[in-house]
Amino acid sequence: MKHDNSKFPFDEDNYTHNINRLNERSLDRRGFMKTLVGAAGLFAVSTLPWGAVAAKELLSLGDKAYPMKKIVKVSQIGIGDSVKFTYPGEHDDALLIRLGENKYKAYQNACTHLRCPVLWDKKEGDMICPCHHGKFDVQSGAPTAGPPRRPLPEIIVEVQDGTIYATRVKRYEA
Numbered sequence: 631m632k633h634d635n636s637k638f639p640f641d642e643d644n645y646t647h648n649i650n651r652l653n654e655r656s657l658d659r660r661g662f663m664k665t666l667v668g669a670a671g672l673f674a675v676s677t678l679p680w681g682a683v684a685a686k687e688l689l690s691l692g693d694k695a696y697p698m699k700k701i702v703k704v705s706q707i708g709i710g711d712s713v714k715f716t717y718p719g720e721h722d723d724a725l726l727i728r729l730g731e732n733k734y735k736a737y738q739n740a741c742t743h744l745r746c747p748v749l750w751d752k753k754e755g756d757m758i759c760p761c762h763h764g765k766f767d768v769q770s771g772a773p774t775a776g777p778p779r780r781p782l783p784e785i786i787v788e789v790q791d792g793t794i795y796a797t798r799v800k801r802y803e804a
């Protein structure tokens with residue numbers, strides 16, 4: 631006798647006849663949806679604290695208190711020269727540039743493109759990023775050439791008794 635096993639379910643006893651395939655598939659779908667919902671829930675819960683921390687940080691940025699930090703003595707930086715320092719944290723690299731007798735500009739100098747260190751080109755009077763030929767205006771920190779689109783964060787400085795101090799990081803309006 632010839633068996634037609636292309637029909638479903640099989641009309642004869644064999645190893646798979648007792649499996650209800652349609653039901654199995656619906657269970658699979660249900661299981662999959664449960665896993666998906668579970669994973670989404672887990673992701674939401676696990677990222678919640680960080681979202682809250684980020685929101686708090688953004689909302690309180692305007693009145694954030696910065697430390698007053700000594701950069702260098704006025705006598706140690708010539709007009710047209712620059713000095714590296716860090717502000718506000720030990721890993722926040724920054725650059726102080728003396729533009730005139732009493733004129734200073736300072737910026738956090740991680741390039742706003744891909745964070746290469748931005749340098750002061752004294753001869754050209756430009757702040758340059760050697761990685762992808764980015765340039766920033768020394769008066770405002772605004773990008774003037776290359777891929778960067780956002781300005782360098784400016785650090786407000788103050789001279790007291792012949793010493794230059796960093797006092798805060800200027801907040802840019804979005």
Ligand code: FES
Nearest residue numbers: 741743744759764
């Ligand atoms: S990292 Fe500065 S231009 Fe790309």
